[in-house]
Amino acid sequence: MSSDLPGEAPDVPAERVTPVRVEEEMEQSYIDYAMSVIVGRALPSAKDGLKPVQRRILYAMHEAGITSRAGHRKSSNIVGDTMGNYHPHGDSAIYDALARMAQDFSLRYPLIDGQGNFGSVDGDPPAAMRYTEARMAPIAESMLADIEKDTVDFEGNYDDRLTEPTVLPAAVPNLLLNGASGIAVGMSTNIPPHNLGEVVDAAIELIDDPDCTVMDLMEHVKGPDFPTGANIVGREGIVDAYQTGRGKLRVRAELEVDEDERQIIITELPYQENKARRIERIADDVNDGRIEGISDIRDESDREGIRVVIDLKRGANADVVRNQLLEHHLERTFSIISLALVDGQPRVLNLKEMLEQFVQHRRNVVRRRSQYELDEAEDRAHILEGRLQALENVDDVVELIRNSEDRDAARAALQEAYDFSERQSDHIVRMQLGSLTSLEAAELEDEYEKVSDEIERLETILGDESELLGVIKDELRDVKDEFDDERRTSIVEDYGNVTREDLIPEEEMVVVLTQEDYVKRMPLSAFDPQHRGGKGIIGARLKDGDRVSKAFQASTHDYLLCFTDQGQVHKLKTYELPEMGRTARGRSAVNILKLDRDEQVTAIVNADELDEEEFLTMATRGGYIKRTPVTAFDNILSTGIRAVKLEEGDELVDVAVTDGSGDAIIGTRDGMTIRFDETEARSMGRSARGVNAIKLQGDDEVVGLVSTTDGDKSLLTVTWHGYGKRTPLSEYRVQSRYGKGLIDIKTNERNGPVVALETVAPDDDLVIMSEKGQIMRTHAHEVSEQGRNTMGVRVMKLDDDWVASVDVFSPGDGADDDADVDDADDADDAVGVDEAVGVDDADEE
Known part of the structure; x- marks a missing residue:
């Protein structure tokens, strides 16, 4: 029963009504809309690096013959052709895309050669399309090369009146060359432009070695190359982007x-x-x-x-x-999201995957082109074979054709007499008499030989993958020869925020790290020197269960190499650490040093004082030593790099800077030392384990390493209970590596085990920190000089506490060097004998 009320819809039969859940219908409709935007408008293809509107503009210009060799054509004409035939989404969107492809400040290699006002770096918009003209740039022609040779698939346009390519043949890796930016539904892409020569070299590297890594490819692709030049600060963002497809760059004017x-x-x-x-x-x-x-x-x-x-x-x-x-x-962040369409699906791609998509695309293009050319060559060879056979029997063929009633009869007679195919006989019947001359015959034979060679070449390409890849590489080299240019964007080392550093006064600091990964820095001037045997003052108020693991002195502007017990090394500026008061606990170091769980810093080296000719010499708790050139630590990632290979259960305990001309002195927890020429430990790479340095007795272990060439210095030894001594270096005779060593200090119940070894001059200052957070600063000459195998004197008075760390620095920080503190009442226990322990000259690695 229909309704008679005006404005009401007519009744619909019940069988035509499909009940649906509103939320399901909305979800599906939104997904359909989102995928339409993603695939049809916003994201580029990983194969040719173009969005649909860009691809359609170039194809419309190709069809209209507006190449780089043709005259410029009104932009409105190009936009009209593109909109009417391929992209029915409005002229403004098409013209905006065309204008951007003509801007040399937007694209590293513009695809459109524009004439007129196409905008400026000042944000000026392009002139109206009726005032500007355009044609394809030469590099754009390489994007469309061989498109007529069945190299890519075609599909119907929006009204099935015409066909358009689903992707262009793209002889250049345009996705990386010009990058892309776009916002889809729920996702976006932002791929920076790159240098053509670098990308081509990386593509060839990938073809030659499909198992190469992203880091291998980065030997060629140094980083993005922006059309406006400028500088990229640091390499970590580049590495992240190339390895994961996402990263952030700091771009500086x-x-x-x-x-x-x-x-x-x-x-x-x-x-x-x-x-x-x-x-x-x-x-x-x-x-x-x-x-x-x-x-x-x-x-x-x-x-x-x-x-x-x-x-x-x-x-x-x-x-x-x-x-x-x-x-x-003048510095901004450029966020990289390498999102592109792979077989119609959006994917975030790393550098290798983007190049793999291009190489695979070119493999298909060259294979299809070769097959197309082979079919044409075989077709031509077939005709030539017929003509040559006809020339061999020219008199009989002419007589046979003359005696035939019509063309059809002539073709049939030829097929019967000479076993010609229908196409051969048809071609022979249509031959002109002038083609029967001897000169024409010679030309036919030459052409047939060339076509035969071409068939052989094409069959080799199609039958041998290496030949096909060789063609791709040759064509890439041709593109490089034609379009390559110099890099415009420089990559400068990241030495932190320069402005922030310049506004921070250069000041000596005490840096404290705890086992629970809390870290802070405090001005050294807050700690006045005391006489030895003092208690010091509070340097950190720790939470229950935590204790100090390391304390050291550094300038705010120093670059520090922080070595951990797990053999990793991290790099940071002192001022990047939070500055806090003496009673503060500190801040979590997780986001500063990026340490693993239970990983601790055990050695600090000032990178500003390193020379390229020097070495970083490392000692492990298990008695190994290793020397590595400082140049091996030039590029340290934010997550750190490996400094030494450790055996299971071993730990890195100390690092010293050496120059190859001095001696290494290694001390153990039980008070033994060994001194030997550092060159006995040969120079090794970062991944090496090292060689044996000392024979450890029982459960003894290495606690420290020093290097010395200065005979005026002394060896400072400090024990767990706060006792220590200075001993002239001359009392430690040079031995062979991997001996048992000599007794340095008594590690009895009073002293406890050895905690630290340092070389000191009389005018040096010491910063000693206990595990519970007490810090004492004292002069080195306050610690009396004694011989080996003595007990030492009280250096720091501890109450149910233990020494955690000792650091040495030269005075002159502006702190009060004349503090009046009561002397400790401990006598100098300088008793003992120069007792040498036997030495074995083993040389095991």
Whole structure:
């Protein structure tokens, strides 16, 4: 029964109504919409690196003959063809994509050769499409090369009136060359541009060695190469992006300081930076007083490049102004998300996977092209064979054709008489008499020989994978020869935030680490020197169960190499550690040093004081020693790198800087020492275990390592209960490596085991820290000088506490060196005998 009320829909038969759940229908409809946006508009293909609108623009220009050798055509004409035939989504979207492909500040290798105003780095929009003209750039033609040879699949356009390629043949790895950016539903992509020569070399490396790693490919691809140049700060973001497909880069402007003219000149800006807006914001900060020292800003940029001149006020510190500009305006973060479509599905790809997609695509393209060319060559050879056979029997063939009633009869007679195919006989019947000359016959034979050679070549390519890959490599080299250019973006080492460092005063600090991975730094000036035997003052208030594992002295601007008991080494600036008061516990070190669970720092080396000719010499608890050149530690990742290979149960306990001309002295927990020429431990790589240094007796273990070439210094030994002594180095005779050593100090019930060994001069200062957080600073000459095999004197008075760490530094920090503290009342127990323990000159590794 139908309704008679106006405006109401007619009744629908019940069998045509399908009940659905609203949430299910909404979910499915949203998924369909999302996938349509993802696949059809927002994300590039991993094969040719193009979004659908870009691919359709280039194909429409190809079909219209608007190549790099043709004249420029009105952009509105190109947009109209693309919209009418392939991309029915509005002219503004098409023109925006066309304009971006013509911008040399957006694409590293523009695909469109534009004529007219296509926008600027100042954020100016392109002129209307009726005012601009365009044609394909030469490199874009390589994207479409051989498309007519059945190299890619075609599909119907939006109304099935025409066909369009699903992907372009792409003789260049465009996904990496020009990058991509786009926002889909629930996901986005942001792939930076790269240098063509580097990417081509990496692709060839992948073809030659399919098992190569991302790090192997990074030997060729140094990092993104932005069209606007500038600098990438540090390599960790690059490594993350290339290994995982995601990473963050710090991109910094290129600028120089002209001290004579009192100017800072900006010549390159970070990628996708709006120059005019950036200058305006710098001026706002100058007017508001957030940046001081600038008197004027001028934009002197022209077609040759960017040039922004910043005049400095008289007396302004150029470095401070420069660093303020970098911190607030001229450095930005570029987030990389390498998301692309792989067989219609969005995937985050690492560097190797992106190159693999391109190489596989080219493998298919070259195979299909070779098959197409082979079919054509075989077809031509078939015709030529017929013509040559006809020429051999030219008189009979002419007579047979002349006696035939019509063409059909002639073709049939030829097929019967000479076993010609239908196509051969048809071609012979249509031959002109002029082609029967001897010259024509010679030309036919030459052509047939060439076609036969071509067939043989193509069959070899199709039958031999290595030949096919060789063709791909040759074509990549041709592309490199034609389009390669110099890198524009430099990669500079990341030495931390320069502005922050310059604003932090250089000051000596005490850094404290605990077993529970708490860390902090405190000014050394907060700890006045005391006479030996004092209790010190509180240096850290620890939570229950925690104890100090390491304390050391360093300047705020020092680069530190932090070695852990598990054989890893990390690198950081002292000022990156949180500065806190003496009674503070500290802050978790997990996000600063990125240590594993139960991993502890056992040695610190000041990287600023290292020389390329020096070595880092390491000692393990199990008695091994290893020397490694400092150059092996140039590139340390944020997660650290391996410094030494350890046997199961062994730990790294100490690291010393050596130059190959001194002696190594190793001390053990039970008070034994051994001194030998450091060259007895040959130089090794980071992954080596090392060689035996000392024969340990019973459950004894190594606790320290020092290196010395200075005969005026003494060996300082400190024990667990706070006792210690200085002994002239001359009392430790040089032995062969891997002996039992000599007795250094008595480790009886009073002293406890040895905790630390250091070489000291009389005017050095000591920083001693207990496990419960007490810190004492004292002069080295306060600790009396005694012989070997003595008990030492009280260095630090401990109450139900134990020494955790000892560090040595030269005075002159501005702290009070004349503190008045009562002397300790412990007598100098300098008794004992020079008792040498037997030495065995073993040399096992």
